[in-house]
Amino acid sequence: MTNPVLELMRRAVFAGTAPSQAELKAAFRALGGGFEQSVFSPFRNDVLREFGFGLPTAEVIAEIASRGPVLEIGAGSGLWAHFLTKAGCDVVAVDDRSGRYGEAVSADGRDGPLGCGAHHEVLDMDAVESLERFPGRTVLMVWPDRRTDVSERVIAAMPVGATLVHVGSAGEATGTYPFYKSIEDDFERLDQMWVEGCDGIGDVDIMRKEREPSFSLSPAP
Secondary structure (H helix, E strand, O other): OHHHHHHHHHHHHHHHOOOOHHHHHHHHHHHOOOOOEEEEHHHHHHHHHHOOOOOOOHHHHHHOOOOOOOEOOOOOOHHHHHHHHHHHOOOEEEOOOOOHHHHHHHOOOOOOOOOOOOOOOOOEOOOOHHHHHHHOOOOEEEEOOOOHHHHHHHHHHOOOOEEEEEEOOOOOOOOOHHHHHHHHOOOOEEEEEEEEEOOEEEEEEEEEEEOOOOOOOOEEE
16 A cells, blocks of 8 residues: 555655645545554654654645744754745754654664754754854744753743744643643744644644743753
8 A cells, every 4th residue: 555645745845845734634534544543553654754743734834934034943854944945934954863763763874863854954953052053033843852851942042032833742742841831821822723743633833932931941961
């Protein structure tokens, strides 16, 4: 059986245009539920290995691009940066290569977690350092790893008034508890959209930082 999600995304990357929400939903539906029967499903893992958790749509890319320039932190393969750049957005993509899938993917001969830089140039840089090096940009984080403190360090370091776009599963499937508590308490939601992902529907929350968070940061690794 072919994987229509994988085929759709490969065509989209080649064309430089993210699929529409309707196209992506139809590709998932064509699998007949086989994609999410198990976290070990080859359909799921093939897409995850090549493109990561969150699969962008044309509608979401257009909205984020309108809020550029963008700094994508934890960019992985650079998929989102690729589509944003093709949409005319000024994007800097960074990743410190600490993602939880690095070892498995590196065994395939790729450079770091989720094939870092496979679709767009991704700088090897610490998240907070990137905020200092590239100030004044909308910050994009797609499915930040909940097993590291990167998500909370980012929102603590962002200046008040800055814009954050967070793409991830509902609850604590992405990011840490302090991260979610802060975006609930310290950020104003400007808009919300949705994307299909390897673990179901993901929220796209566009927010503005209103105040400094009150949480204590996890110890630095």
